[in-house]
Amino acid sequence: MASPDYYKSHSSPRVPVLLVLFFLVINITPSLAQDTQQLIDHICRQMEEFGFCSQTFKENLKSPNADIVALTQITIERATDNATKTHDFIRQLLGNTNDPALKNSLTECENSYRVVMESFDSAALSFFQKDYDSVQRYETVTPRAEASCEDSLSTPPNTQNPLTNRNRQMRILIAMALVTLHDLMATQHN
Numbered sequence: 001m002a003s004p005d006y007y008k009s010h011s012s013p014r015v016p017v018l019l020v021l022f023f024l025v026i027n028i029t030p031s032l033a034q035d036t037q038q039l040i041d042h043i044c045r046q047m048e049e050f051g052f053c054s055q056t057f058k059e060n061l062k063s064p065n066a067d068i069v070a071l072t073q074i075t076i077e078r079a080t081d082n083a084t085k086t087h088d089f090i091r092q093l094l095g096n097t098n099d100p101a102l103k104n105s106l107t108e109c110e111n112s113y114r115v116v117m118e119s120f121d122s123a124a125l126s127f128f129q130k131d132y133d134s135v136q137r138y139e140t141v142t143p144r145a146e147a148s149c150e151d152s153l154s155t156p157p158n159t160q161n162p163l164t165n166r167n168r169q170m171r172i173l174i175a176m177a178l179v180t181l182h183d184l185m186a187t188q189h190n
Contacts, residue, residue, distance in 0.1 A: 036066045043071065043179050047172050056176070068184045075177040076127055076135075079142075080120040082173050086166045087113040093162055101157045109149035109163060116142045116170065120177075132185050139181060142174045 044053035057066075060074045090110045097103050119138045126134035146167060153161040161167075 036061070036064060036071075039066075039068060039071060039183075043176060043183070046179050047175055049168075049172055052169065052172050053176055056173070068180060068187055072177070072180040072184045073127065075173065075180045076120060076124050079170070079173040079177050080117070080124055082166075082170055083113055083117040083120055086163070086170060087117050089166065090163070102160065105152040105155070105158055108152035112145045112149035112152075113170075115145040116174075119145070123177075132181065132188065135181055136185065139174070139177055143171075143178075146170050146174060 040054060040057045044050045044057070047053040056078055057071060057074060060078060062070065066074075087110065090106055090113060094103065094106045094110060097106065119142050123135045123138040126132070126138065149163065150167050150171075152158075153163060153167075
């Protein structure tokens with residue numbers, strides 16, 4: 001049997017090491033989450049609606065310690081989902097309208113959202129292959145496509161715009177995707 005002095009000399013270093021590890025884990029975790037929040041704030045301050053942007057990230061974070069790659073993935077996924085749902089909604093509206101001017105505008109919107117949807121589908125594939133230049137090429141056509149839909153619905157004789165909120169959300173998601181991708185690509189070149 002070992003003497004009590006043996007246990008003292010061999011067990012005491014473990015306590016400080018465990019305490020140090022414990023404090024490191026506690027102190028590192030908030031700073032990582034804080035870095036994520038700073039990234040989100042940096043991105044969302046550039047959007048037309050900070051609250052929508054911030055909420056989109058918060059609802060879709062897979063980890064409180066997300067980096068710019070994870071935030072870029074969120075924007076691509078949310079933009080793809082929004083474009084797909086809006087495209088489906090437009091197709092429904094087309095089937096239920098008899099107003100020729102609105103029907104023409106909705107047809108323009110259906111084509112526009114098809115471009116946005118297909119562009120983000122392709123951007124997602126390129127993103128997962130880490131081909132960020134291709135992601136950028138696919139995403140850069142989306143603002144003009146979305147704006148084409150907005151313009152067609154706001155041109156007389158149209159008096160109603162059934163896509164106002166959906167177009168606003170899509171516009172913000174596109175901007176979020178472009179900003180996060182820009183920030184991601186900037187970190188790749190450093």
